[in-house]
Amino acid sequence: MRTLILCGLLAASVVAEAQKGGNLPKRPRDAAIADTNDARGYAEFARLNLVAKPGIAADAYFWASRLDPMQGEYFYGYAMGLVLKSPSLVRSYLRSRAGQSKDLRQVDSLLLRAHTIDPFLFRRFDRDLFFESVRFAAMQDNPQVSVPELNFALTQYLSGADVETRAWMAYANADFQQALKLYGEAMKGKKNAAGYHIERGRIQARIGQADSAIASFEAALKELRAREQKDVVVIYNSKAVLEHSIATLQEQRDNAEGARAAYGRALEEDLSYHPAHTRLGLHALGHGDTTAALSELELAVQLAPNEATPRFMLGSTLLAVGRTDDATEHLTQVITLEPWWATPYAIVAQAWERKADGPKALAAYEGYMARAALTHPLRPQMQQRLANLKETLGIKP
DSSP: OHHHHHHHHHHHHHHHHHTSGGGOOOOOOOTTOOOTTOHHHHHHHHHHHTTTSHHHHHHHHHHHHHHOTTOHHHHHHHHHHHHHTOHHHHHHHHHOOTTOOHHHHHHHHHHHHHHHHOTTOOOTTHHHHHHHHHHHHHHHHOTTOOHHHHHHHHHHHHHTOOHHHHHHHHHHTTOHHHHHHHHHHHHTTOSOOHHHHHHHHHHHHHTTOHHHHHHHHHHHHHHHHHHTTSSOOOGGGSHHHHHHHHHHHHHHTTOHHHHHHHHHHHHHHOTTOHHHHHHHHHHHHHTTOHHHHHHHHHHHHHHOTTOHHHHHHHHHHHHHTTOHHHHHHHHHHHHHHOTTOSHHHHHHHHHHHHTTOHHHHHHHHHHHHHHSOTTOTTHHHHHHHHHHHHHHTTOOO
16 A cells, blocks of 8 residues: 555655646747647647657647646546657566666656546556567667567567567557457466456456456456565555545446445555545536535545645635635636636636626636637637627626
């Protein structure tokens, strides 16, 4: 459990470091990014440039995550961009977690965050990582090696590769049934099979085999608990994250009791695992228990005061139950933490309206309009509210 508490602090420190203005990556400017407020535009630009220009792609994914911090794929993409721009980091990422460097710890923290948002995230760039590792190795012998030569070498290697590698590549190619089959073969007779169970569980969850996925995660948990802390486990494969995964599947099955129990076990594994409190809060809110929802969300904020998402959930819930002053305080802090995220401006503007503070509501609505993508779902409604407020305040168009 102490390992995860340390990792929770590490993840928070990564976020805090990124929020320092002097350390922000350069914001990419490209004709392909038509709307510079659209996180999806940055993400698509990053996806297309990840291998050829990994540094620029990493920057684009970073900005996608700041414009919309509720998408796990953006944190994953940012992590992969950081890895791919460094041959040594590619090797470290693929081979070992022993003696982690600062860069690898940052990557793992980003991946932890991605998996807490989307426990069954498809790691679409695994094949690119493998290809780049082969390219870096080949270039040491022949700096002029061509792409066709590399593709041939990769094909030849995979034809004779071990079953685990072939399973990994089947997954990377989205051939999930083949990946399941090969991971099943790979784990036969293995004493330490938790990693295979985890991979199978995530694949099974993606293809709708909830019962099988839960069984796979439970098998991994049983083995990890038996091992205690004898082996190094990457933080995004921790016991708390696996219980979170089970809870998500139970929610999908409308098993409220099972979901609450799994989130509770995640917290038993790591008292600092704030995503469990956030999810318990949202779960309670979905079942009409606002008292329990607020209690859980407040705990999440206490554990992760520099995380914008749980604080946004808390502020929005407080506003919904009429605690406008408390809501305004939290939502204002969200904007401080994530100043490029448009949605909190729209919600806090409505809070300021309730408090009859027209100038602050006006500033918040204008802050939203300046940051919201043209396709943002709230944009038409907020544009109308802004126009109505201006009319009320006597501000001419």
